[in-house]
Amino acid sequence: MTDPVYLDNAATTPLDPRVLDAMLPHLGTRRGNPSSLHALGNFARDALEEARESVASLVGASPEEILFTSGGTESDNLAVLGLARSATPEKRHVVVSSVEHAAVREAANRLQSEGFEVSPIGVDPDGLVDPAEFAALLRAETALAAVVWANNEVGTVEPVRELAEICAEREIPFHADAVQAAGRVPLDVSAAPVSTLALSGHKLYGPQGAGALYVREGTQLEPLIYGGGQEKSLRSGTQNVAGAVGLGEAARLAREEMDDRVTHERELRERIFAGLDAIPDVRVNGHRESRLSNNVHVTVQGVEAESLVLVLDSLGYAVGSGSACSSGGHKASPVLLAMGLPERDAFSVVRITVGKQNTAEDVDGFLEAFSTAVVQLRELSPLYAG
Numbered sequence: 001m002t003d004p005v006y007l008d009n010a011a012t013t014p015l016d017p018r019v020l021d022a023m024l025p026h027l028g029t030r031r032g033n034p035s036s037l038h039a040l041g042n043f044a045r046d047a048l049e050e051a052r053e054s055v056a057s058l059v060g061a062s063p064e065e066i067l068f069t070s071g072g073t074e075s076d077n078l079a080v081l082g083l084a085r086s087a088t089p090e091k092r093h094v095v096v097s098s099v100e101h102a103a104v105r106e107a108a109n110r111l112q113s114e115g116f117e118v119s120p121i122g123v124d125p126d127g128l129v130d131p132a133e134f135a136a137l138l139r140a141e142t143a144l145a146a147v148v149w150a151n152n153e154v155g156t157v158e159p160v161r162e163l164a165e166i167c168a169e170r171e172i173p174f175h176a177d178a179v180q181a182a183g184r185v186p187l188d189v190s191a192a193p194v195s196t197l198a199l200s201g202h203k204l205y206g207p208q209g210a211g212a213l214y215v216r217e218g219t220q221l222e223p224l225i226y227g228g229g230q231e232k233s234l235r236s237g238t239q240n241v242a243g244a245v246g247l248g249e250a251a252r253l254a255r256e257e258m259d260d261r262v263t264h265e266r267e268l269r270e271r272i273f274a275g276l277d278a279i280p281d282v283r284v285n286g287h288r289e290s291r292l293s294n295n296v297h298v299t300v301q302g303v304e305a306e307s308l309v310l311v312l313d314s315l316g317y318a319v320g321s322g323s324a325c326s327s328g329g330h331k332a333s334p335v336l337l338a339m340g341l342p343e344r345d346a347f348s349v350v351r352i353t354v355g356k357q358n359t360a361e362d363v364d365g366f367l368e369a370f371s372t373a374v375v376q377l378r379e380l381s382p383l384y385a386g
Helices: 017-026 039-059 072-085 100-115 131-137 159-170 241-277 305-314 332-340 360-380
Strands: 066-069 093-096 117-121 141-147 174-177 196-200 211-215 281-283 295-300 349-353
Touching: 017 039, 017 196, 017 241, 039 066, 039 196, 039 211, 039 241, 066 072, 066 241, 072 093, 072 100, 072 196, 072 211, 093 100, 100 117, 100 174, 100 332, 117 131, 131 141, 159 174, 159 295, 241 281, 241 295, 241 349, 241 360, 305 349
Parallel strands: 093 117, 093 141, 141 174, 174 196
Antiparallel strands: 066 211, 196 211, 281 295, 295 349
């Protein structure tokens, strides 16, 4: 079987061989618990702290402000639930954008079930939050606000620095999910006064099951997991040393190679845009400029997304149908509905996300396959009369 051309890098990225090489010692005979006092424990602990420094460098933080987690979902949950539950009793209000990843959205729903009032922030048709509307929703009793740095579906990059500054002026904690942004958007927590920031290894050519949460010094956070006091008692449990090392190496490489990767991805993205512009009734979703370098998200009129994904897969190209971060039922994406997309059209969207391993030849082959698949499916569609 020939491996398909992989164009679903927003779902997960291939593991960089250099990252695997860094992880291997901690998966073999030199494996140790970083809480142990012997030599193997010291080896694990030193590696863990080196990884912490690398992750901190990617976002402009100090190592002491980085906690290792199991991934972006846990990081988002810990931030949203932890910030709200640690707030003073009179602060029972939460502000969350309507284009959040499910990890933030469902955490906010949990807070609502606990008696918090949750105010959603609307977005414009490109998926952008308006800072003035955001500011108007904040109150004296607001426990926290959360806005994703870059949307995982349509790729729109939000004005997080401006939003975080608004919260900082009012002393309201602000959380940013930067899982998709990291490695593609410069992140500097010294310039953007976020309280917490979520990261995930497998979006950075690192391992699945490894993530991190930046927690600004002085930020109060109630833990989700209790136990032996690891990670400053905010995330107890023996650390996943190999995963953390992999995340650290992926973060180091992302920081060093970011400019080249973004330039390469943007060139491929624009090549895809140009090719799709030639196909009738294909509309780009998300902001055309304030957008992740690797993201192409489109509505294909007259075509059911899952069918298109499967036909493309049979032709040797792996793409995503909207978001790969949910295993729920056949429901329209809340992100697309918030952007004003009709519910029927929300089932005709595909997400093409390129990576550092992709080439212009990959893109050209994909565009040919995409055109073929769309024509075939539209001929079968009773809803399309293009």
